[in-house]
Each structure stands twice: as structure tokens, then as C-alpha cells.
Amino acid sequence: MRILITGAGGQIGHDLIGALVAEGHELVSTDLAPRPPSHAHAGGDWQRLDVTDAAAVQHLFTECRPELVFHLAAILSASGEANPRLAYDVNQTGTWNVLEACRRARVNRLMFTSSIAVFGPPPSGPLPDPAPDDSPLHPGTMYGVTKVAGELLCAYYRKRYDIDCRGVRFPGLISAAMPGGGSSDYALFMYVDGVRKNGYEAFARADTRIPLMYMPDGVRALLELAMADRSKLTRTIYNIAAFSPRADEIATSVGRLLPDAKFTYKPDTIRQGILDSWPKAIDDAAARRDWGWKERFDLDGMTDDLVPRIRRMLELGAILSSH
Numbered sequence: 001m002r003i004l005i006t007g008a009g010g011q012i013g014h015d016l017i018g019a020l021v022a023e024g025h026e027l028v029s030t031d032l033a034p035r036p037p038s039h040a041h042a043g044g045d046w047q048r049l050d051v052t053d054a055a056a057v058q059h060l061f062t063e064c065r066p067e068l069v070f071h072l073a074a075i076l077s078a079s080g081e082a083n084p085r086l087a088y089d090v091n092q093t094g095t096w097n098v099l100e101a102c103r104r105a106r107v108n109r110l111m112f113t114s115s116i117a118v119f120g121p122p123p124s125g126p127l128p129d130p131a132p133d134d135s136p137l138h139p140g141t142m143y144g145v146t147k148v149a150g151e152l153l154c155a156y157y158r159k160r161y162d163i164d165c166r167g168v169r170f171p172g173l174i175s176a177a178m179p180g181g182g183s184s185d186y187a188l189f190m191y192v193d194g195v196r197k198n199g200y201e202a203f204a205r206a207d208t209r210i211p212l213m214y215m216p217d218g219v220r221a222l223l224e225l226a227m228a229d230r231s232k233l234t235r236t237i238y239n240i241a242a243f244s245p246r247a248d249e250i251a252t253s254v255g256r257l258l259p260d261a262k263f264t265y266k267p268d269t270i271r272q273g274i275l276d277s278w279p280k281a282i283d284d285a286a287a288r289r290d291w292g293w294k295e296r297f298d299l300d301g302m303t304d305d306l307v308p309r310i311r312r313m314l315e316l317g318a319i320l321s322s323h
């Protein structure tokens with residue numbers, strides 16, 4: 001299948017490109033960066049694309065005529081609070097540009113990556129735990145606001161123009177690839193810095209609990225939903241869940257493999273506030289029922305897979321030791 005990815009240089013693109021190339025798809029990866037940021041992003045064609053540039057998006061989509069688009073380009077929650085205008089431009093206008101280009105270039109299917117950041121404490125009281133798909137959405141960040149709008153735009157384009165938009169609300173994703181400005185990054189750095197620096201001072205409290213997922217499961221969820229039979233789907237956007245550990249439970253899991261690693265906690269006011277506004281767990285019953293979603297990795301399973309993987313990447317120089 002001919003597939004185009006936006007924001008391919010980010011944390012999800014790093015693993016998604018490999019999975020799509022391995023499946024033999026014809027791939028066009030696009031990103032603001034003119035070249036792939038690492039060898040792991042290589043595979044298929046790479047083109048520079050700024051999703052805020054409507055004409056450029058339109059031109060490339062018309063030229064490539066992809067059958068399926070994975071729209072990953074976004075400014076994450078913590079970076080978005082530092083620069084709300086940029087988050088609005090990339091996440092809101094960028095998503096609009098991508099949807100419009102899909103409509104005009106007659107792209108059949110669009111995969112949208114939403115997030116647990118669409119949730120926030122409703123004025124009437126705390127979020128249900130776990131939070132169902134149809135919880136009232138009261139995001140507290142510009143990232144979350146634009147993801148809610150993106151979800152609604154996907155539903156609109158599906159209904160109005162019959163573009164087969166589908167999406168998942170990702171938990172915080174953990175992998176060996178460097179993230180860019182997310183509030184869930186503390187969890188990833190417990191692994192990366194646990195291995196390369198023998199410890200990490202988390203910007204979150206020890207009792208912080210949010211939904212998390214290991215990237216191989218996240219990529220598989222995107223592929224499975226993208227390929228699912230349309231007649232089985234009852235929703236446009238699906239919650240997907242894996243596990244919801246406290247930060248100190250992650251430390252305990254990592255400590256099984258790195259007994260000398262020291263983890264301390266020094267909450268950052270802004271990022272802790274964002275984390276506290278997110279659900280502790282989400283209910284993904286609809287994804288399980290409609291397209292058979294099921295995670296393969298629990299916390300310890302992820303730790304056992306990821307720690308040796310990070311060691312290997314450090315040895316190969318694929319993770320910068322100064323990052």
C-alpha cells in the first residue's frame with residue numbers, strides 16, 4: 001500500500017517506519033526536518049514537509065496520492081505550554097491542512113494520533129477512573145485542546161466527506177527513541193538515564209500515576225486499527241490502554257535489572273500539574289470489542305525488553321549520551 005507519514009521524525013515515526021517498511025509498504029515519510037534524524041528512521045522516501053504550510057501539504061499529497069496517511073506531526077503537551085501559539089499552528093491548523101489535502105487528493109484513509117491529554121478534570125467533579133471513551137472532555141493544555149478539535153474534525157470529515165478517519169488516544173508512550181517535550185517523558189527517562197547515567201531525577205512525584213504503553217504495542221495498535229474492517233468500527237477515535245504504574249513502581253521495575261540505579265523525585269510545577277489533570281487509567285473496552293485490541297507488554301515485560309535494547313543503542317551510539 002502507498003502510505004504517507006507526517007511528523008515521521010518523532011518518537012512514534014522512529015518505530016512506525018520500520019514496521020511499515022518490514023511489511024513491504026511503499027512509504028513516503030515527511031517531517032519538518034529535511035533529513036531523517038537517525039539511521040533508524042531510514043527506509044522509503046523522506047521529504048521535508050511543514051504541516052502548517054497548506055499549499056505544501058496539498059502539493060505533496062496530490063503528487064504522492066497516498067492510500068493511507070498516518071498523521072503524527074504535533075507539538076506535545078509540555079512544549080505546547082511553553083509555546084501555545086506554535087502548538088495551535090502545528091496541531092490545529094496542521095490537522096486541518098492534512099484533512100483538507102486528504103479530501104482534495106482523494107486519500108481513502110487517515111490515521112489520527114490523539115492522546116490521554118484530551119481528558120481533564122470536569123468542573124462537576126473528578127474524572128471517572130478508568131475514564132471511558134465518551135467522558136466529557138475538559139483538556140487543560142493547548143495540546144489537549146487541539147487533540148480534542150482534531151478528533152472532532154476527523155469525525156466531521158468522515159461524516160461529511162466520507163474520508164475513513166480513524167484514531168487512537170495514546171497513553172504516554174515509552175521507547176528507546178528520544179521524545180520531544182511531553183509530560184510523560186519522566187517515565188521514558190527512568191529507562192534511558194537509568195541505563196546511561198545510573199539514575200534519574202524525575203520531574204514528577206513518586207505517586208504520579210498515568211496510563212502508559214510500550215511503543216511496540218503502540219505501533220501495533222496503529223497498524224491494527226488502520227487495517228481493521230470498516231464495518232466493525234463503531235467509533236472514529238478509540239481509547240487504548242496497557243498499564244498505569246506509579247512513578248515509583250516504574251523505578252522498582254527498572255531496579256530489578258539495574259539494582260544500583262538511583263531514582264529521585266523533584267516535581268516540576270507545570271508538568272506535574274499537567275500529569276495530575278490526566279486520567280489515572282482509561283477504559284478501552286470498545287477497542288477490545290471492535291478490532292480486538294490487546295496489549296502484549298505489561299510493566300515488567302516492557303522493562304525486560306527495553307533495558308537491553310537501550311544498552312545496545314548506547315553501544316551503537318544511536319542514543320546521544322549528552323541528550
Ligand code: SER
Binds near residue numbers: 115116117172181184
Ligand atoms: N505523551 C504526550 C505528552 O506527554 C501525551 O500524549 O505530551
